[in-house]
Amino acid sequence: MGNNEKEFVKEVTPQNVDFSQWYLDLVLKTELMDYAPVKGCMAIRPYGYAIWENMQHLLDKRIKATGHKNAYFPVFIPQSLLEKEAEHVEGFAPEVALVTRGGNEKLAEPLVIRPTSEAIICSMYAKWIQSWRDLPLLINQWCNVVRWEKNTRPFLRTSEFLWQEGHTVHSTAEEAEEEARKMLDVYKDFVENELAVPVISGAKTEREKFAGALRTYTIEALMADGKALQAGTSHNLGQHFAKGFEITFLDKDKQLKYAWQTSWGVSTRLIGAIIMVHGDDRGLKLPPRVAPVQVVVVPIITKKKREEVLRRCRELLGELPAEVRVELDDREGYSAGWKFNEWEMKGVPLRLEVGPRDIEAGGASAVRRDNGEKSFIRSEDIPGKIQVLLKDIQDNLFRQALEFRESNTHRVNSYEEFQQLLEEKKGLFQAFWCGDLHCEEEIKNDTKATIRCIPFGKEDENGPCLYCGREGGKMVYLARSY
């Protein structure tokens, strides 16, 4: 190990110098993305897309395991459809992209490029649902959406992004509520166990909820710079859209009723979360479960032992369990040291070094990305040990992120204390809030911090409102956020 971190990573700004620049340097240098010629749009490069594909696979399994089926709806939404739910159109109007021409002809009605698909999907659901027997209807879609953003950042906020959106219809309010909560739990399980990102789940305030929803639930994560990130949302839409789109069904009691709905989504933003939760000055640290390359084998080639080393490396690939994503870096012209730094920057969880000395000793050297620990593994132990190490790295990343979050969560009792700590320490803040919109807005105006969520399981804890001091306030988490 060298004595100076900077020797290892060139051209990536250190986090403590400029976190934002660190992030931007990293996404470009590691070839996760590149800027495209359209404002706020990016090309997701193969290395970045591979992370998304792994995430898709793992989440899609969970979505299907909870009874949902995938489908696809059009990217174009007739403008009039978007306008059928008042709050919804008001919320999204400022950021819709509109198509007014098709070929050489002006369109009779402009088409909105979907910012989210409630409108187009509800218009279809209205046709598909007549009876209680048609319910629940549980559909998910993987697609792109477009929101004309002013302030964009790779993965965190882009004009176009990839996501999944679930849209379900139920016959009772209770069932819709249960669904919205269940899918939030699915997200929490997915994000914590696959991405190793700890999240706090809870409800959004009225002010922060989705345009058109009855209630919005959220999972919130804390980034390494002390800012919070909304990592996923699940909405109980109530009957708002059902009424706007005439989604009705004849119930068992022979009454015609409006249906109850939910929608829920996570996006490529989660890639940003992985970067900002786990990364360090040497680059990305990808959780093994979603890393495109879990193990990189780096041959230490010397002139005399060149063929022997390469042969042993190729053998090793065949000995590893088939499910391990492994890559042999046998590129010529790059020194071993250069490759070490490159793969560390790209966040590969585990590196196996195979050189003459390792072969001599009957094994390979393993180096973990999460903590830099180096160990020698005998050849016969490699297949089993690799799996153990990857599991341990995954767990360790989660543990470290959780510890970071806990040591950066502060309980505050006064507004002055809150404002002071917010400047000094950043992070998440626990406090009480009376529920008044006025207090919520004043806090935001004063501090730039928002109420991230009203956490589940803390309903019994009550106290004086952070802002107005009124007793009986609910426990909330506050933070500055992305």
Added chain:
RNA sequence: CGGGGCGUGGCGCAGCUUGGCAGCGCGCUUGGUUUGGGACCAAGAGGUCGCGGGUUCAAAUCCCGCCGCCCCGACCA
């Protein structure tokens, strides 16, 4: 949309004040020597200086306009 900063080979920058052959480092290509924490030598390739006007014998450099990107705010997955 307001405030600030920046646009010069792929990347990072110098040159601009005081107009006069478009440079440096890294990367890239080829050949050779190397390879246990970002190797070395040699020979090469690569630029409408963000875009459009203007001033001038002459513009990366001066003037006007526009565009893009980044940072900080208002709005948001």
